[in-house]
Amino acid sequence: MLQINNLSKAFRGKQVLRDIRFSVAPGEIVGLIGMSGSGKSTIAKCMLGLEKPTEGEILWNGRSLLTWNQKSSWRQAIQIVFQDPRASLNPRWTIQRSLAEPLINFNMASDKRSKWQPKELDTRVQQLLLEVGLDERFMQRYPDELSTGQCQRVCIARALAPGPKLIVLDEPLSALDVTIQAQMLVLLKELHATQQVSYLFISHDIAVVSELCERVLVIDKGIIVEDNTAQGLIYDTKHAYTRKLLADTPSYPNFD
């Protein structure tokens, strides 16, 4: 589904990604882990067309994302959830409007030839809220009336709205306290089971990544140094940098 080949990126001569290669298969949950500044977000930005790679290609079902029209179907197929949910929501928009916008933009109406009927749109927004554990009372609220965890649930609902095949989750739990992180992990697992969506889960937290991901890529200074299963990452560590990440992980909570 997603295939990244030989991806490199330099900012003003400073090389931040070197020869990145990996793929994400349909339904797969792939973790991308590394310390701050290792290049994780730059990979995500290249995938979403927010940064232009210096070299390499990003293929979606065999077609290059770099030459594809911005409005074409990959914009719908790949969605992103950022670290700071409040900064990702328009503070002047109700939650209803934030969730209705992608439904309208990507023309997700059941009858694609006609526009959304207001009632049908509200029903779909309610469904999206329910899918992330919120109810219809949130529709008329503004982001500053919600907790950070609730805002992140709204951001996840917004990412789900266009019916994506892959969601890039860029440090989505970092702004949340540990109890809320555990609830969000449960939600992400449930959504993965019900929505037939793949995740690229970006984090610096090896505990969270190993809890959610089947496969984990470890990135150090712009180079992928390890591609392992979540179990293998902990019990059969292949690279010294991964061992350092593990050593730096404080005794983490058990999310079961």
Ligand SMILES: Nc1ncnc2c1ncn2[C@@H]1O[C@H](COP(=O)(O)OP(=O)(O)OP(=O)(O)O)[C@@H](O)[C@H]1O
């Ligand atoms: N627009 C930019 N211009 C110049 N340098 C940049 C730019 N964006 C990122 N960088 C640099 O690229 C490197 C990788 O940054 P990136 O944000 O991808 O790392 P990261 O692993 O996501 O870090 P974090 O976990 O702190 O978000 C860093 O050294 C950063 O300073």
